Amino acid sequence: MSESFTRVNKEELERFVSNVFQVAGLNEEHSSTVAKHLVLANLRGIDSHGVSRVDIYTKRLDLGVTAKTTEGKVVKESAASMLVDGGNGLGIILATRGMEIAVKKAKEAGIAVVGIKNSSHCGMLADYTMYAAKHDCIALATTNAPSSMAPWGGRVGYFGTNPFSYGVPAGEEQDIVFDMATSVVARGRITLARKNNQQIPLGWAITKDGHPTTDPVAAADGLVLPVGGPKGYGLAFLMEVLSGLLTGAAFGPYIASLYKDLDKNQNVGQFFFVMRADLFEELKEFKNRMDQMIREVRHIPAAEGFEKIYLPGEIELERTVERQTIGIPLSIHILNELEAVGRRYGLPFPFK
Structure with a gap:
């Protein structure tokens, strides 16, 4: 794992995120539901739908655009x-x-x-x-x-x-x-790449002018492409x-x-x-x-270039087992973002 990522404990992350949503105005049950859901996404390797969403969800709650009760x-x-x-x-x-x-x-x-x-x-x-x-x-x-x-x-x-x-x-x-997603990738993966200052693969998206791009900023202003045309x-x-x-x-x-x-x-x-x-x-x-x-x-023999046959969801299951054991990798940017959210609500940040 790159040094730009830090592994965090599942239970600690759930507890922090749940506390954030309680201070943001949700009741304890709903805060726990949201926290468990977001952390589960990270456990499964679907980081675009994990705790990287805490900032925008809480902003919309703070602005009253999303109802709290x-x-x-x-x-x-x-x-x-x-x-x-x-x-x-x-x-x-x-x-x-x-x-x-x-x-x-x-x-x-x-x-x-x-x-x-x-x-x-x-x-x-x-x-x-x-x-x-x-x-x-x-x-x-x-x-x-x-x-x-x-x-x-x-x-x-x-x-x-x-x-x-x-x-x-x-x-x-x-x-x-x-x-x-019915697009090549979920748009959240482009958003996460932008937050982490990472390039995206060609074929994910096009710019607003219709050109292929590896720039997540240009992709965010452009369009994603449908999977399988x-x-x-x-x-x-x-x-x-x-x-x-x-x-x-x-x-x-x-x-x-x-x-x-x-x-x-x-x-x-x-x-x-x-x-x-x-x-x-x-x-x-x-x-x-x-x-x-x-x-x-x-048990179907693997084709050339493949090591094994995966069942639908099996890769995510393997990631879950791994991340439960050694921790969930979060980028420095996402950690800083979570720390800023905690600061907004007066909550101590347990991961730095």
Whole structure:
């Protein structure tokens, strides 16, 4: 690890971040939820969605742009569905509760759909589908995002990175959890590269004039590119329909920027589809078959240039085990940013 990074303890980091959000105005339960979510992202190696978001989340709370006390309001409900108005609360809190509701309804009805509007950035979707898988459910989670990607063939941004995640329970093997942006990378990775003064690979983004770039500053003013060209564009379109249009949230260019629009509600949408894993066959049989498929895929001979076959989410799981053992690497810039946030709230900083 480069000397420009410092490894920090998971529990200490969670405790500090939770204290920050309590002083910022959230109750203890919600502060703990946000802290655990952000630190989990760092544990899994999704640093773009980890504690690097503490600064902007707290700024929006301080400005009153994000509500501090919202629990969400039920707009419409059936035995297998619910639409929630998030009241412009923190997306992590709303999405956590939304998935809990979806799992509970799916347990009772077999299938459940939960939509959230008037939400905000909800962090790492894998956290929510992991929860469903742990409760013996198969889940799909989506969210939309501020406009940063042109439709395939276009040169003006319309769609966001519009990620989706799925979770599937296994038996003796680890649950399968997959999480991806429909752009080549999540925009947060460009933001993190800018904060850390790092170049980005060619192919991630283009400048506002349409030129390929390795400069994260130019990329932030430009557009990200859809993964797989027209295929990523097609996926981003569907995620926009499910997260934005279906829920009544904002969509495309009508979603406020997390970082730039500090006087506007984001009105992001989230969508969760959950089904019991025993919907068609006994749970034990389903899990046995999942284990069989996992083991067979794992033992497929590796192609030239590859050392092993990874299951979806397996790399993140390995990172989690490693970082729980030796600590979470944070750049000097992120440490300084967290220290400044703590200073803003009169909190001692435990990592320097």
